[in-house]
Structure formats: structure tokens, C-alpha cells
Amino acid sequence: MPDPGRPDVVGFALTYGSGTAIERHTHPAHQLIHAISGAMRVVASGGIWFLPLGRALWIPAELDHEIRCDGEVGMRTAYLSRACPEVFADVRMIAVSPLLREVLVRLAEGDGGGLRPALLEILLQEIAGAGLPPLRLPYPADPRIAELVAHLNAAPADRTPLAQWARRLGFSERSLIRAVRAQTGMTFRDLRRYSRVMAAIERLCEGRPVTMVAYDVGFETPSAFAHAFRTVTGKTPRQFVAEARESF
Incomplete structure (x- = not known):
């Protein structure tokens, strides 16, 4: 997890088999999840959010959520500390631009020798300007x-x-x-x-x-x-x- 005392970000690359269910849980940090293959359904904030390719989901810290994988999912996820400025207080669907995708991939591969502050700044800018109408069903x-x-x-x-x-x-x-x-x-x-x-x-x-x-x-x-x-x-x-x- 990122350093909670300052603006920070860490990334992970995860692979899940088709039909994998990640049961209800929370994180102490904000999370941005994205699939480079497969699709996901996320149950959060009283709704079912559909995440196909090209879309990511912003999940605020300490928010209960669960995930279902449709097809084999290659997940790229970033965790942002609660000290990050001007982040969303609610669940948001985000358009994944080529730049945002590469930032998520780079974070998942490692910070490249101290690039995390720069990658975090780009990530925050991309998130702020990339909101989309949600693909969401009420739960x-x-x-x-x-x-x-x-x-x-x-x-x-x-x-x-x-x-x-x-x-x-x-x-x-x-x-x-x-x-x-x-x-x-x-x-x-x-x-x-x-x-x-x-x-x-x-x-x-x-x-x-x-x-x-x-x-x-x-x-x-x-x-x-x-x-x-x-x-x-x-x-x-x-x-x-x-x-x-x-x-x-």
C-alpha cells in the first residue's frame, strides 16, 4: 500500500481466471482498477458497475466492494494514498486513454527508479478529466x-x-x-x-x-x-x- 502520510501511489498487475469472485472487502487507500483483458463487474455503492476494456473504476478508500471476472482478466490496479489532493469522494467510471493505460502498466511494473511522484501527477490529471457516464445497474x-x-x-x-x-x-x-x-x-x-x-x-x-x-x-x-x-x-x-x- 502507498505511504498514507503523503501523496503516493503503488501499482500491481494481477491475473484472474474466468468466473473468479473477489468477495466484499475494503482498502485503506483509494483504488483505480482497470482490465487490459477480460471484463469485470464491481458491486459497490448500491450498484453493479460494468467494466469492459477501455474503462476503469475509481473506488474511494474504505468503501465496501466486490468484483466478478468475466473471461480471464488481466487487471492493472493503482492504490493512491488518502493524502492525495482533489480525489473523488464517490465511485466514478473513468475513460482509459492510452496515456492513462501506460501509467497504470508502468506502475504495475515498478516505479522505474523514482518515477512515482511524476506518474502520480499524471494519473491524477487523467482521472480528473476522464469521467464517463456509468455503465451501472442499481443493486x-x-x-x-x-x-x-x-x-x-x-x-x-x-x-x-x-x-x-x-x-x-x-x-x-x-x-x-x-x-x-x-x-x-x-x-x-x-x-x-x-x-x-x-x-x-x-x-x-x-x-x-x-x-x-x-x-x-x-x-x-x-x-x-x-x-x-x-x-x-x-x-x-x-x-x-x-x-x-x-x-x-
């Missing part, structure tokens, strides 16, 4: 809605209708509609669409063809997939992947 407090969200994440192609979910979870249809809205801020349809797009992003960043991914995550046509993807991310699938890979 419901109601265990029944949490079960629904977890299933949609694990099996995005499942077409189980709302009425069947209501029976399974012990709701009337109207009560389930209200509960999903209250717990996630989304309709059931939007929740399913968002879950499918998040699953699609992970597959696209693994290099799978767009058409194959569209069907894998439950869309009936590639055009329906493209429309949903643009609605959620503001970009086409190919645009999103191209931008993610620009930093590699």
Missing part, C-alpha cells in the same frame, strides 16, 4: 428484485415474461412493475434491455462478432440490438468497441 435492496436483476445479468437471453416472474417472486404483475421501478428506476422492459446491452459489451470486448452477440444476449435481430445498444450507450456496437480498443 436492489429488496432480495426478490435483486434475484431478478441477478438472473437477467446471468442469463440475458432468457425471455421469461413479466407475468411468470411475478408468480415466481410472489408479486402480482402490477406490484412487480411498481417494485422494479422503485428499486431500479427502470421499467421491467428497460431493465431487461439494459442487462442485455451490458452482457453484450462484455462479449464484444472479447472480440466476438456483432451479429453473434446480438443473438447470444437475446435480441431477435441485429437491427433491434443496434437500436437498443445506441439507446443505452449513445453509440453503435462497432463505435463502442472501436473507442474501447483505441487505448490498446
